[in-house]
Amino acid sequence: MTDVEGLFDTPSPSAGSLGVNTHSSAPLAVRMRPRTLDELVGQPQLRAEGSPLRRLVEGDQSMSLLLWGPPGTGKTTIAAIVSNQTDRRFVEVSAVSAGVKEVRAAIDAARSELSRGGRETVLFVDEVHRFSKAQQDALLPGVENRWVTLVAATTENPFFSVISPLLSRSLLLRLTSLTDDDVREVITFALEDERGLAGRFTLDEDARDHLVRLAGGDARRALTYLEAAAGAASSVGGEDAHVITLALAETAVDQAAVRYDRQGDQHYDVTSAFIKSVRGSDADAALHYLARMVEAGEDPRFIARRLVILASEDIGLADPTALTTAVAAAQAVQLIGMPEARLNLAQATIALALAPKSNAVISAIDRASADVRAGKIGPVPPHLRDAHYGGAKKLGHGVTYKYAHDEPFGIAQQQYAPDVVADAEYYRPTALGAEATLKERWERVRRLVRGQSRGR
Template structure:
């Protein structure tokens, strides 16, 4: 059974950290430091929260008096009149759906039962409902039914849940990574409280790792994390607590194994200082996970250097280099929304009207990344990078607005010509506003000979299209337009 921190568990206290006999002492005398008990359960299981106060993240759902706290405390249980009877938890993997179910199940008079939508059928659901009714009536015990991946249940399977949910034979805690509005039947939705779980922040993951290092249920101080290693593990986790703890356990095992070997500094008997924690470095994490740590400081020079190289590679039409720098930023944990915003700027500044669809692609990519998140967002960003890098380039529009702004700042532009001024308000005609204005649609091809700029800017060209891409056609059309408008 998967929970916030991963892996199979019986759901009882024995999953919290039953341990085997102590590991044999190292022949080099490091038993006091690394010869610790070898728990049967993975670190992710041992660190499973036992109360809502230990849950990482999701503070928007855990306030005092919230439905989850009522459920965990037993309010509304056993068919009581208050509090929700069932909840549907919707969120990405590793955000705590199964963990919350376990915490709710630890309330007074609770029995935990789990079904997986992948393997369970209608008979299994009905069996659980019958047993839950018996447990409630004979033993005054409330059954917490955790149903993982409810979106995989057919309509018939979901229908089988309705009697137990409606009559509160069970407290249903259903988990899904897909929008329940499209995958859960309406009667079940209306009888359950829908709660949306948010991805864990980097601060959440960092706090979780720190707790796992010191907590007796976790590593119990056997190791300490270097700052670089902690940052590397947080980045690799990608907001998934289960992944973070699994990576920490693997990196710690490498560090402890390395520390158990003799070193030249040890005395002839191989005795080492007992009880000293082993420092987990980035190299231990790299060796354990086979993922090279990207040297990238998102607050320092590398942040600016890489994004600069990224934009210049797109501008220079080197799609391969651009994809390399995109990959470097993604692997370093750069905010994909930041990358999306830079692509929008690149499309407008360096491609412009040579390929007007490039800006559309960049905007769509930035919006899509916000909608779907990572890691799938990398595909969208890559598609946009390929489009922009291979598109014809023009900065004519960019240079044009810069030139126009420069003239405005220099004080050029002696006002709006009278025939272009607003003539709709009372008294405007007496001032000559609108007099002599030619309505463009009354002219051939909807283009009329007429002065539009201020007197001191007549004949000034700001936009000079290139011969690249779509601007080849724009250049020819612009020449005809200017000749008609200016009467040249």
């Protein structure tokens, strides 16, 4: 359990005021924790009028929640808000350290409180995916009988990590990473609010951009970095003691600012260099540009999409597994998220950089498209037309069609393309990698299909 969540590890009645009476020496991320749903930044789908979360908070309903989202998106905060705004007791059980005994004790205490006419209890289980099946089973009686309002948080897909009975008894709320604008709002509020830095510091715009990039959509991380940068500014002394510059921000978090504008030239230049390095088979250079994009907070889904395109455009059938590798990396990005997904992106980058290269696929479709755009669109040969409806054979549809599986080698000699492009050769395989074998086979197959002699 982190220091931030440690504040909530108490079953005492005073826990209902969590996040309000925090001491001045508490971390900035703790002091700035939203006290009401309206103070929550981001997650507009959860804060909207009539949303399940707002109905739970404002209607004071008993409803168990399962919060699924990346770190720093407000899962612990939402649990505290549910407790604060509904005047319930707040008890936290950490899935990292608690066992079945602790779970049952927390539920028994909540049941006893209710039997005495006391307040209902919000039981917050952080990282519920770390609980075993037996530990999750121990939560069921409390949820079924509404002895507790369970708020369970997980960063992993609950459909894989949470037992079905618990899923079916809880309202699943999906939290998304904060946008850059959301993080800016968090930082601005912390600079000005009395609970935060109370206007004692000014933050240079390039320093603000640096903190936003480093936060990666994590509000807690943004506030932690801001607090460190403010501390660095205070240590300077003199007239500049209240100014947080980029240099101070870099020093405070021990990470240099990456000169990278996701909407400007740097975005396009670095992306271009990344793709060209993979195409050029320089794995080291490709990893450098990948690292620059990742450290600058580039959308990992954008990087994954570029690799999927490259797998067909620059490798194609020279290594048929390249597309599978790239698609798997893209799926891993969706399933795992950052920062761990950088490993999947790195693996795919290396694999695609080292793969044999061929642009035969994109060249083939470009040639075919050029003919179509030039008007070379002839009628489908009669023997290939649909012959399933009545009267089709009278029109000559499918009459002379040869079923390939009945022919030697499973290849029938007949015309497939329209007359206007009957002799077109769009796919021209290279002799590189696995495509060398395909080149030899395709040349034999083409001759058989078209009835050509080897000499042609």
